[in-house]
Every structure is written in structure tokens, then in C-alpha cells.
Amino acid sequence: MxxxxxxxxxxxxxxxxxxxxxxxxxxxxxxxxxxxxxxxFGANWSILFTDLAGFSRYVAEFGIIHFLQNILESQKIFEPCIDAHDGVLFKVEGDSMLILFKRPRKAVECAISMQYAAKEYNKDKADEEKILLCAGIGYGKVLTIGSRDVFGQEVNAASKLGEDVARAWEILVTDSVAEEIGDMPCIKLEKIDKVPPGAKAAYKLIYEI
The missing domain is CATH 1.10.287 (Helix Hairpins)
Known part of the structure; x- marks a missing residue:
């Protein structure tokens, strides 16, 4: 031992x-x-990067403590979704989460599940307490340094899509993800103009919410 x-x-x-x-x-x-x-250190992973919409507005109107409450509540409702789809919560920074999956389909299914969880949570909440999720997903070979950090073009692309491009309720994916999930039932892919560095194309996931 x-x-x-x-x-x-x-x-x-x-x-x-x-x-x-x-x-x-x-x-x-x-x-x-x-x-x-x-x-x-290299391995193929699917990267789900999530962000909460409205950070600046909520902080300005209701203060940072109110927003911290929303962050903690979001983690409570999203962690069961991550576990159910075999995701690994790799990193949490502010209102963003970086989650790893071995398969892109699992990442997509998890992201949709998280949106459903947010919708259910928001039913009886005031507007300022609602959790509005943005998500970006990439897939490819990345460098994972133990549990400390993860690097790669698809990591950067997922981060850009989830944090800067996606709006509330949107799930955006890179072309490498789109190639793996094209035959998934009940979803469609709509090409978008904003393509993050490291990706050849990007798509919005069309799903029922």
C-alpha cells in the first residue's frame, strides 16, 4: 500500500x-x-461548457450574493443530469462549468437534460431567480493534465460557443460533434455564422424544450 x-x-x-x-x-x-x-496526456473527449445568461444584468440589479445563490442552485439541479449521463465535472469557474464525456451523444443528451431541468426549476420562480442556461459542445483530442486542467482546440471552441455565442436555452456544437450526432432522433442541426477558432463550422441544436 x-x-x-x-x-x-x-x-x-x-x-x-x-x-x-x-x-x-x-x-x-x-x-x-x-x-x-x-x-x-492525449485522449478523445467531448467537452460541454455551460454558462448562465444574464450575469452582468443580475449582478447590477440584485447584487453578487443573489447571483451566487443562482450559481449554487444551478449546480444542485444540474449535477444529477451530469451523473446520469456519465459526465465528469472537471472544472467550475464562476457561473461556468466544464464537463467531460467520452461520447458526444452523451454530452448532447446531458445538455438537453440540463435545459429540461432548468425549465422545470423555473416554473414557479420570479424572473430574477430563473436559471437560464447556455451551452457549447466540442469533441476531439485534448490534453488532460490529471484533474488540474484540460487543453485543446475543441475545449476553446466549446468555451467560446457556450460563453460568448450561445443565448439562453441554446445548445451550440462544433462540426466534429455534428458529425457524431447527425442520426440522433428528435434533434436537428442548424448551421450558424459564428464559427469559433479551432472549429471548421458550428451548429445550433434544434430540440423541443
Whole structure:
């Protein structure tokens, strides 16, 4: 059992740092080192990035404590959706969540489930207490550094779609997600003009809410 002490999250970061330092040396074979980094840390994941609409307005009108209440309430109603669809809540920053899934379909199903949960929660709530979810989804090879961070073009694209492009109730996906979910029942894909860096195209998910 004493060997377990050698396995800890910092080991991932230390390994990455050592490879980056090796990459910086004069004459380093960067292509070979990059391949090693991807081999150790790279994997295909679907990334769901969520955001709550109306942050600035609610903070200005009702104060930051009221909005913190909305954040905590949203996490309570969304966590069961994440668990039910085999998602991993990787990171929470303010009113945003970054959730990982092995399959894009699970990410899409989870996002729709979260929108349904928000709609049910909002039924008897005043406008200022309603939870309005925006979501962006990407899929592709990313670098995961233990439980500390995740990097990749599809991460950036999902973040951009969820935080900056999507409006309340919208679920936006990259082209790599669209290719994987085209035959899912009860949904349609509508191409949008705003394409985030790292994606070739982006789509709005048409679903019943």
C-alpha cells in the first residue's frame, strides 16, 4: 500500500513540465517530444461548457450574493443530469462549468437534460431567480493534465460557443460533434455564422424544450 503514495495529481504536472523543459533545449526533437506528450496526456473527449445568461444584468440589479445563490442552485439541479449521463465535472469557474464525456451523444443528451431541468426549476420562480442556461459542445483530442486542467482546440471552441455565442436555452456544437450526432432522433442541426477558432463550422441544436 505504501506505493500508492507515489501516485498523486502533481505527478502529471511534473511529467509535463519535464517534457516541456526537454522540448526547450537547443536541438530538441520537438516532433518526437510532442508525440510523447500526446501519448501520455492525449485522449478523445467531448467537452460541454455551460454558462448562465444574464450575469452582468443580475449582478447590477440584485447584487453578487443573489447571483451566487443562482450559481449554487444551478449546480444542485444540474449535477444529477451530469451523473446520469456519465459526465465528469472537471472544472467550475464562476457561473461556468466544464464537463467531460467520452461520447458526444452523451454530452448532447446531458445538455438537453440540463435545459429540461432548468425549465422545470423555473416554473414557479420570479424572473430574477430563473436559471437560464447556455451551452457549447466540442469533441476531439485534448490534453488532460490529471484533474488540474484540460487543453485543446475543441475545449476553446466549446468555451467560446457556450460563453460568448450561445443565448439562453441554446445548445451550440462544433462540426466534429455534428458529425457524431447527425442520426440522433428528435434533434436537428442548424448551421450558424459564428464559427469559433479551432472549429471548421458550428451548429445550433434544434430540440423541443
Amino acid at each position: 505504501h506505493h500508492m503514495n507515489k501516485i498523486h495529481p502533481n505527478g502529471y504536472l511534473q511529467r509535463l513540465e519535464s517534457l516541456i523543459e526537454e522540448r526547450l533545449k537547443p536541438g530538441a526533437d520537438k516532433e518526437k517530444i510532442d508525440a510523447r506528450i500526446w501519448d501520455i
